[in-house]
Amino acid sequence: MRSLCFAVLLALLSGYTFAQAYPSRPIHFVVPFPASGPTDIITRAIGQKLSEVVGQPVVIDNRPGAGGAIGSEAVARSAPDGYTILMGTTSTHSIGPTLNPKTPYSVERDFAPVSLAATAPNILVVSPRLPVKNVRDLIALAKAQPGKLNYASSGVGTIIHLSAELFRSMAGIEIVHVPYKGVALAIPDIVSGQVALMFDNIVSALPQVKAGHERALAVTSLRRSALAPDIPTVAESGLPGYESDTYFGVFGPAHTPKPVIALLSRNLSQVVQFPDLKEQLAKQGAEPVGSDPEQLVAAVRSHTTKWEKVIRDAGVKIE
Numbered sequence: 001m002r003s004l005c006f007a008v009l010l011a012l013l014s015g016y017t018f019a020q021a022y023p024s025r026p027i028h029f030v031v032p033f034p035a036s037g038p039t040d041i042i043t044r045a046i047g048q049k050l051s052e053v054v055g056q057p058v059v060i061d062n063r064p065g066a067g068g069a070i071g072s073e074a075v076a077r078s079a080p081d082g083y084t085i086l087m088g089t090t091s092t093h094s095i096g097p098t099l100n101p102k103t104p105y106s107v108e109r110d111f112a113p114v115s116l117a118a119t120a121p122n123i124l125v126v127s128p129r130l131p132v133k134n135v136r137d138l139i140a141l142a143k144a145q146p147g148k149l150n151y152a153s154s155g156v157g158t159i160i161h162l163s164a165e166l167f168r169s170m171a172g173i174e175i176v177h178v179p180y181k182g183v184a185l186a187i188p189d190i191v192s193g194q195v196a197l198m199f200d201n202i203v204s205a206l207p208q209v210k211a212g213h214e215r216a217l218a219v220t221s222l223r224r225s226a227l228a229p230d231i232p233t234v235a236e237s238g239l240p241g242y243e244s245d246t247y248f249g250v251f252g253p254a255h256t257p258k259p260v261i262a263l264l265s266r267n268l269s270q271v272v273q274f275p276d277l278k279e280q281l282a283k284q285g286a287e288p289v290g291s292d293p294e295q296l297v298a299a300v301r302s303h304t305t306k307w308e309k310v311i312r313d314a315g316v317k318i319e
Contacts, residue, residue: 022260026057028084032071032092034064038120038201038284042248043087045280046117049271067157068092069103076110080253082260085114090159090246094303098311099157099318107300112261114250115268116291116299118281121221121245122163123202124234125214129193135218135238138197142173150176152186152198157318162307163199163220163244165314167234170242190214199244202227202285220244227285247303248286249296265292 029047033039040062047058063071068091075086086092088111097103105111124135132138142149153161156179168175178195180186183204189195191213198214202225208214218234219225222243234242250268252261269290271277281288289295310316 022082022263023054023056025083026059028059028061030061030063030071030075030084030086032063032068032086035062038203039087039089039248041284042118042281042286045277046271049274049277050267053267053271067096069096073104075251076105076253078253080255082252082256082264084253086251088249088251090303093249093300095157095159095162095307098304098308099316110254111251112254112256113293113296114252114261115265116247116249116289116296117268117272118248118286118288119245120284120286121202121219121225122160122199123205123219124197124199124217125205125209126197126217127190127193127195128212128215130196135234138217139171139173139238142175146174147176149196150178152190152195153177153179154183155179155181157316159246160199162310166244166310167242169310169313170239187213225285226282247299249299261293
C-alpha cells in the first residue's frame with residue numbers, strides 16, 4: 001500500500017512539474033482539413049493568439065483526407081505531451097465515427113478533450129427562381145409538391161447534407177438529395193433553378209446571396225448570426241426547435257497530463273474572448289465559446305446523439 005501511494009504521488013508530482021515547464025517548445029496544432037477552408041482559417045486565428053499567450057510558436061499542420069479522419073488519427077497516435085493538439089469538428093468527432101464504423105480512432109478512448117473553441121451555423125439558401133420568400137413558404141411548397149423539390153450538398157454524410165435531412169424530417173416534407181463533390185459545383189445549378197435549395201457554409205454563401213445568385217431564407221443556429229443579423233433563424237421563421245451548427249473543439253491525445261490540459265483549456269478560453277480574435281471569428285460566421293473539457297464532452301455527446309438519429313432515420317450510408 002505504501003509503495004502504491006508513493007507511486008501515485010510520484011506520478012502526480014511528475015505531471016505537475018511537467019506542466020510547470022510546459023510549453024518549452026513549439027506546439028503543433030493539427031487541422032484535419034485543407035488549407036484556406038473554414039476550419040483552417042479559424043484554427044490559424046486561434047493559434048496565433050495562443051502563441052502570444054503561451055510564449056511559444058503554434059505551428060499549424062494541415063493533414064487533410066478521409067473527411068478529417070487522417071489528421072485526427074495522427075493526433076490520437078501522437079505522444080500525449082501537449083505538443084500536438086487537434087482542431088476537431090462535428091464532422092470528425094460526431095458525424096464521421098457514427099457514419100463510418102471503420103473510423104480509425106475512438107472519440108472517447110483516444111482523445112483528451114481540452115476546450116470548445118467556437119461554433120458556426122450554416123445558412124439555408126434557395127434558387128432565386130424558386131417562388132418562396134421564407135421558410136414557411138418553402139415548407140408549404142414542398143408539401144404541395146412532394147418529391148418535386150431537390151437539394152444540393154457537398155457529399156453524403158456532410159453537415160450540409162445532414163442539415164437538410166434534419167430539416168426534411170422536422171418539416172415532414174419529401175425533398176430529393178443531389179450530392180456534389182463540393183458546394184462550388186452546385187452553385188450554377190442553384191442559380192439556374194435545376195436545384196431548389198441548399199444548406200451552405202454562411203461565409204461562402206453570403207457573396208452569392210449579395211450578388212443575387214441565391215436567396216437566403218434563414219440561418220441554422222438558434223440565434224441570428226452577427227455576420228448576417230437581418231437573416232432570421234430557421235427556428236423563428238417556420239420550424240421551431242430546428243438547430244444545426246458545427247462545433248470546433250480542441251483535443252489532445254488520450255493520457256495527456258491533466259495539468260497540461262487544464263493550462264491549455266484556460267489559455268484557449270482566454271484567447272477566444274480577445275476582441276480582435278472575436279472579430280476575426282465573426283468574419284467566418286463563428287461564435288467564440290471557450291470552455292472547460294467537460295463542456296466540450298457534453299457538446300460532442302449532444303451532437304453525436306442528434307446526428308445518429310438523423311443518419312439512422314434517413315438511412316444515410318457512405319458510398
